[in-house]
Amino acid sequence: MTDLAATDPLPKPKRDIAPILLPVALALLMIPLIGSTSSWLTLTAASLAMGMMIFIMASGLTLVFGLMDVLNFGHGAFIAVGAYVATLVFAPFAASVQADSLWINLAVLAPAALLSMAVSGALGLVVERVLILPVYGQHLKQILMTTGGLIVAEQTLYALWGPQIIPMPLPTSLRGSFILGDVAIAKYRVLAMLIGLAVFIAIQLVLNRTKLGLLIRAGVENREMVEALGYRIRRLFLGVFMTGSALAGLGGVMWALYREQVHASMSDDLTVLIFIVVIIGGLGSIGGCFIGAILVAMVANYGGFLVPKLALVSNILLMVAILMWRPRGLYAVTSR
Amino acid sequence: MTDLLKLSGVHTHIGRYHILQGIDLAVPEGQVTMLLGRNGAGKTTTLRTIMGLWQASSGEISLAGERIESRATPDIARLGVGYVPESMAVFSDLTVKENLVLAARDAAMDDKQLEWIFGFFPALRRFWLSRAGSLSGGQKQMLSIARAIIEPRKLLLIDEPTKGLAPAIIVALIECLKEIKRKGATILLVEQNFFAARELGDNVLVMDNGTIVHRGEMAALAADVPLQERLLGLSLEAHQ
Numbered sequence: 001m002t003d004l005a006a007t008d009p010l011p012k013p014k015r016d017i018a019p020i021l022l023p024v025a026l027a028l029l030m031i032p033l034i035g036s037t038s039s040w041l042t043l044t045a046a047s048l049a050m051g052m053m054i055f056i057m058a059s060g061l062t063l064v065f066g067l068m069d070v071l072n073f074g075h076g077a078f079i080a081v082g083a084y085v086a087t088l089v090f091a092p093f094a095a096s097v098q099a100d101s102l103w104i105n106l107a108v109l110a111p112a113a114l115l116s117m118a119v120s121g122a123l124g125l126v127v128e129r130v131l132i133l134p135v136y137g138q139h140l141k142q143i144l145m146t147t148g149g150l151i152v153a154e155q156t157l158y159a160l161w162g163p164q165i166i167p168m169p170l171p172t173s174l175r176g177s178f179i180l181g182d183v184a185i186a187k188y189r190v191l192a193m194l195i196g197l198a199v200f201i202a203i204q205l206v207l208n209r210t211k212l213g214l215l216i217r218a219g220v221e222n223r224e225m226v227e228a229l230g231y232r233i234r235r236l237f238l239g240v241f242m243t244g245s246a247l248a249g250l251g252g253v254m255w256a257l258y259r260e261q262v263h264a265s266m267s268d269d270l271t272v273l274i275f276i277v278v279i280i281g282g283l284g285s286i287g288g289c290f291i292g293a294i295l296v297a298m299v300a301n302y303g304g305f306l307v308p309k310l311a312l313v314s315n316i317l318l319m320v321a322i323l324m325w326r327p328r329g330l331y332a333v334t335s336r
Numbered sequence: 337m338t339d340l341l342k343l344s345g346v347h348t349h350i351g352r353y354h355i356l357q358g359i360d361l362a363v364p365e366g367q368v369t370m371l372l373g374r375n376g377a378g379k380t381t382t383l384r385t386i387m388g389l390w391q392a393s394s395g396e397i398s399l400a401g402e403r404i405e406s407r408a409t410p411d412i413a414r415l416g417v418g419y420v421p422e423s424m425a426v427f428s429d430l431t432v433k434e435n436l437v438l439a440a441r442d443a444a445m446d447d448k449q450l451e452w453i454f455g456f457f458p459a460l461r462r463f464w465l466s467r468a469g470s471l472s473g474g475q476k477q478m479l480s481i482a483r484a485i486i487e488p489r490k491l492l493l494i495d496e497p498t499k500g501l502a503p504a505i506i507v508a509l510i511e512c513l514k515e516i517k518r519k520g521a522t523i524l525l526v527e528q529n530f531f532a533a534r535e536l537g538d539n540v541l542v543m544d545n546g547t548i549v550h551r552g553e554m555a556a557l558a559a560d561v562p563l564q565e566r567l568l569g570l571s572l573e574a575h576q
Contacts, residue, residue: 211438212436214430215438217430219425220429221428223428224389224425225421225425225427226438227389227408227409228387228409229411229438230410230413230414230441231410231438232408233410
């Protein structure tokens with residue numbers, strides 16, 4: 001095979017770093033516009049924390065989109081359910097939540113988060129089997145079914161917990177800020193950043209270092225060929241769907257603590273942001289989702305500070321700008 | 337010679353289109369059966385229907401005597417059917433190695449088999465850790481075929497492997513497929529390239545409008561230009 005001689009130069013894989021530089025450039029661009037360094041640092045920290053929480057909620061959805069081409073408009077239900085389940089743990093242990101010890105606080109927070117993930121994941125199993133399985137490949141029906149499912153979930157939460165907003169106070173040791181010079185960074189935001197980063201690293205390790213991850217990446221790109229190699233992608237999808245639902249539940253707990261309140265329609269505004277993140281990141285791309293979430297949060301925070309009147313449309317403008325630059329998102333994984 | 341694969345009265349509908357209109361064919365074990373026909377005759381649909389990627393609306397498909405027309409694609413693959421689609425469908429985000437790891441399924445890759453594959457496709461060794469998306473068209477085709485043969489398969493379904501490739505790469509591919517044939521593989525091969533068809537085929541099936549309109553020995557069709565023109569609209573030589 002002479003034309004493929006071993007002397008051919010090895011093609012260097014192209015590293016597409018432009019999307020990674022985008023949030024960095026945006027942050028640097030904001031320094032002179034915001035003026036005060038301490039305000040800029042506070043806003044940047046807030047953006048990163050908010051971005052991490054949105055990433056946690058959106059990561060499962062992007063894989064579901066990419067892997068099975070399923071439009072799940074009911075993803076917000078997992079967020080709300082996760083938050084409500086956490087209140088079940090917080091309420092009887094209110095004294096531990098208000099204790100001054102970090103370890104006692106974590107002894108409530110960790111089981112609450114795990115239980116929320118378990119319940120949201122289990123709900124994901126039911127939703128996939130009951131609502132999504134009958135409408136694979138039918139986008140319009142998927143939208144109708146999952147939107148209907150979201151309404152049913154919200155009304156069920158109203159019926160069980162009532163229409164009032166439920167307070168969800170931050171554990172005492174997570175209140176307050178770290179003071180660095182004249183900059184104050186809220187402790188909870190630092191925790192949110194760390195958890196978001198840990199989730200991102202864990203997903204990347206699974207996707208890049210395990211055979212399961214190989215299958216998911218291959219399935220996002222060409223699920224038909226994965227099946228032709230002998231793998232049951234439906235089972236894989238169910239696993240990804242449940243994991244995505246569980247992560248949405250975790251995101252719900254974190255968001256509820258961030259806002260210090262829970263209500264049944266808490267995910268309505270978030271769902272718009274999550275869809276924007278998934279679209280601008282590129283369907284099925286975890287890296288794109290991560291950068292997209294940070295960008296969306298930055299635009300919301302910087303935009304809200306500089307031009308409050310544009311806050312409502314700023315993320316739509318961001319999406320339009322990114323899609324004009326890269327019509328299939330920051331990192332195109334699928335051909336859709 | 338027993339028939340490894342048999343299709344009887346297979347119909348396939350895609351949406352409102354009736355593509356396969358009663359296919360009857362047999363693929364003898366250990367032989368290469370060419371599936372020829374004009375564009376749109378239903379060749380790719382036949383392979384996809386066998387693979388379960390499109391469900392047959394009626395008819396019987398059996399592999400080694402076992403009915404498979406109602407089985408899901410992964411089950412058919414696990415019965416020992418390898419599939420090389422026309423689009424090659426390599427996973428471009430994965431490395432060459434990762435593509436082959438997935439193809440080997442539950443088993444570890446057999447080093448001897450891998451060396452044998454590298455003998456034909458040295459580029460795969462060289463680009464072992466490169467992303468498949470960075471390979472040339474010919475190299476992707478090699479990877480696609482390597483993926484189908486990394487494990488022993490009872491039957492290989494290969495769809496136009498030479499399409500769009502440079503002549504030198506076509507020659508190498510033909511050599512590889514000949515070697516696979518010599519090892520006793522059973523292959524159903526869709527091919528438009530006359531040279532490849534003549535070199536590889538033991539038997540030939542010609543399709544038109546979703547039905548088999550001719551079956552016989554490849555050598556006989558290769559020698560009969562008027563028959564080629566009647567069945568295919570032009571001679572096989574003109575298909576190159």
